[in-house]
Amino acid sequence: MTLEDRARVEVCFSPKQYELYKSDFQICVVIDVLRATSAISTGIDNGIEAVIPVSSIDEAREYLNNGYTVAAERGGEVVEGFPFGNSPYAFMDPSLKGKEVVLTTTNGTKAIHMASEMPTVIIGSLNNLDVVCRWLIEQRKDVLLLGSGWKDKFNLEDTICAGAIADQLIESRLFKAEEDSTIAAKFIYRSARENIFSFLRASSHRRRLRRLNLNEDVKYCLTPNNVRSIPILKDGKLVKLAYEYEPVH
Template sequence: MDDTRKHIEVCFTPGEYEYFKDEYEIVVVIDVLRATSAICSAFNNGVSALIPVPTIEEAREYQAKGYLVGAERKGQIVDGFDFGNSPYSYMKEELKGQEVVLSTTNGTKAINIAKDADTVVIGALSNLDALCAWLIEQNKNVLCLCSGWQDKFNLEDTICAGAIMEQLIATGNYTSDEDSSIAAKYLYLSAKDNYMGYLKSSSHRRRLKNLNLNEDIKYCLTPNQTDVIPILKNGKLVKI
């Protein structure tokens, strides 16, 4: 085996991050439905920075300081906040050039858990190819951290991780050992021709559909709508 190859692996949930941390220079946080898709949408729309916070209490503190704050729990906007984590919320003209705060059920929790890694970037299907091209350029060990749903496995994040993995491994410069990574790859290969159909019965898609968020689902499951790559710097996400 060529020992000079870098590793790319997949961690299914934030709860399993302990087993992987400190081995990877780059952590890609993925929350396809919908936090990381919304974050990419925000930067594509010209938001200057986004502050991810894990708790509603912190979100309220920022709101009291005058920040525009998005807060979502269990798929719904938390009462009293400006918006939730719909990608469409971040396409508004008034957000351009603004520093925005976001707290979500899963995605911002995963970002917080990974914050001490050398480099933390945001991954989604919406920025898939741009992100993969950037990762390949870095030539470092990569961990795809799936946000899951309340620390449980979910399909859409795992499929996105598998898509990232597939592109990196195809270069011949990366390898992977973990069963989680192999599973992610094969889930992606099964789903890649029809994400919407494959994920029709996934738990979170059903959850969002019940909240009449079908347009969000379509947006989040459509690859390569943007080339922005958000990166965590000093507690804030900014555009690379």
């Protein structure tokens, strides 16, 4: 396969830059490592039927008033009046199996809504890294890796995850990258991959979550491949993609 025949994979650092990329891709992978996409992937993997992403607290409260199970987070904390936020551990609760859960977060659900116009939207995290990469390689379509960032700004953890996905796709020799953002993300990931937790010690959002005593959440979210499911956006709901995956040992 020549370079010209390869599919593209590119990294968009934050939703603020999305308009510069959106028209060129068939698949968008939304990434919010700390913690929305990690929680969504975990919940779907643990039997939640669907996650309904909503952008605003007001919309989430309407669902709550109509009897839905609703999770809401702003600034790293659970929003007052809601049962839980975006901790992946909350999404492991056995009582949620088979249910639909409505979710609103500071960054991730906003990015999901922004990307919803794309032909295919899936959820990526370090937790489901390899299964996402395997599926994307099989699709051989142009892929945009959209980091949710922090309030429209660049962040390290989403960039590392996007770089990890881009690295696997490029190494398959079925994908190419043309943007400097993708090359930068790939090399940031390669610098961090031996110990992502330590690499991110000084990152802004990890410090933010540490102040909220959420270090266990951080450790979980930075653990690659403890989830085998890919959430995919269908009719406004994130559901489990029908895809059989067995890790290569």
